[in-house]
Every structure is written in structure tokens, then in C-alpha cells.
Amino acid sequence: MGKTELELLSRCLAGDNSAFAGLLEIYQDRIYSFALRLLKDPVGAEDAAQETFIKAFRGLSSYNSAYPFSSWLFRIAHNSCMDALRAGSRTVSLDDADFPDLPDRAQGVAESVAASLDCERIEALLASLPPIYSAALLLAYREDLGPADIARITGVPEGTVKARLFRGRELIKARLSATV
């Protein structure tokens, strides 16, 4: 956690509401992007991100500084997004459809296909995954959070996080090879 962030947090906790604007500036793009990639809807993502910041502000006193502030904020964002997905009656369950059969071994993907993974393509592939996988992949590789942090954010054991990361990558590979 940066010095500025710590200072802003302590000012917020001391009752200086204007310091929250600094925290908002630091995290708004990250939280909004995370919500947008999970919800695939700009309006819904903005609502979820706004809800995240408001909940964070009102719950600042319950924040445990032993853990990173970012993972605490992402936990709120993750919960807001899951609530939004449930409210929109989109599947966040463990149905068969969410767990497509995977081959025993990772499929070989043509080098040219994997190497051509540009921003637009990976966005589309992530969007095609069930939210539990895209959330794990985004938190691990885009936000650079460890399995322990992701486990706290998503509320599942660390082993489940590792399994989701593995299956998420396998699903992307399967979809990539299917496009060849």
C-alpha cells in the first residue's frame, strides 16, 4: 500500500471526507474495469462501482489494516457484482453449463493463434467465461493479487481459487483452439 494511500485512509478514518476523493481517484478505473468485465454492461458496472465506493466509505471503520486496502475494496466490488448478476438472473451457480467438460490434457494451441491474443480477443474470451472464472483470472493476472487475497475476496478456499485459475486458462485455451 502506497504512502499516499495510507495517508488518505488515515485522514478518512479521522473524519476528513474529502480525502476519500483521493482514494476514489486511485481506484475508480480499476474497480469500474473489474465490474465492467464481470457484468459486461457499462451502466450496471458503473452502478456496481458506485455502490462499492459508497459501501467502502460507510464501512471504513470495519476495515482491518492487517490486509491490503485494495483486496478489501475488491471484495466489496466482487460482492456487488455477484449481487447484480443474481438480480439480473444471470447464472452465478455451479451448473453443468458453467463447468464444460475439459480434455484431460491441455490442448495444443497454434503458436500464431496464442501469440495473436490482443486486447479485444482476450476481452471477448474473458466475457465468454462464467463469472467465477473471469473474476479469478482478472484478480490474479490483471490486479496481480495472490491466491490468498483472491480467496478472501471471493470467499472460497485457496485451493478452489487455484482450481478456478487452472480451469479458466484451460477454457480459454479450449476456445482458442476451437477458433482455429
Added chain:
Amino acid sequence: MDAANTDKLIVRAIAALPYRRPSAGFAAWVMAQVAVPHSAPWTEYLLKAAGLAVAAWSAALTLVGAKLAYSNLPEIAAFFIQPGSVAQAVKLLTARAALLALKLAAAASFASDLAAAAAGWPAYYEVAAALVVCTAAMVALFKRPAYGRI
């Protein structure tokens, strides 16, 4: 191409995803919401109302008791001036306490009879024990760690 290399490319591609920016009014809207005083949830109002009711009743009882004591002050004073009045007061209080104990025992017995009269219902102490166990289980199941309390 081997799977490990593909994994690396996927990880690199996700890591390179750009952050999107929310609409222009986003931060202003959040700050406006933050500035609005947060209304307490209904449970807080309920607790406050219960607290106020208890305080009001206590105040009313104290007032009535004080008024009663004040209006009977000459009799009370006369009673305590008499020789052996303290012993008499102790006896009176003991008798009152014994009466109260009898009333409580009768009430407990009546509650027990009621519980026994309800056909098919377990005894009151079994219901109470089950309630305690269920509450403890529910608290243990739904209690979230401090980290996730939001």
C-alpha cells in the same frame, strides 16, 4: 506450442488489458452520496426506540415511587422512630420476599403445566435447550470474519 507457453501468453494478455474509465460524473456522484449523512438501518431505530421506552418507563416509575414516598413521609418517619422498628422492617421485607418467591414458584409451575398440557410438545426446558443450541449454531454459521464485515 506447449501448454506452459500458451498459459504465459494468456497471463500476459490479461495483464495488458487496459483499465476503462467510468463516465465523467462518476466521482462527483459518489462524493455527493458520501456527503449525505448516512441513515441508520431500521434495527438501530428499533433498538433506540426500545431503549427510549425503557428509559421512559424507568423515569415514570421513579417519579411515582418518589411521590409515594414523599406523600407518606410522616408515616414512614413515625414508623422508624418507634423502638424495634428496624427489626420490624426487616421482618416485613422478609415476608414480602417469601411471598414473591412463592409467586415465582407458582408461575414456574404454571408454565411447566402449560408446556406439559401441549400435546406432543417437548418439555419447556427441552425447548429452551434446543433454542440455545440452534441460536449458537446459527451464530457460528453466519458469523463472518472481521475482514469481511461490510
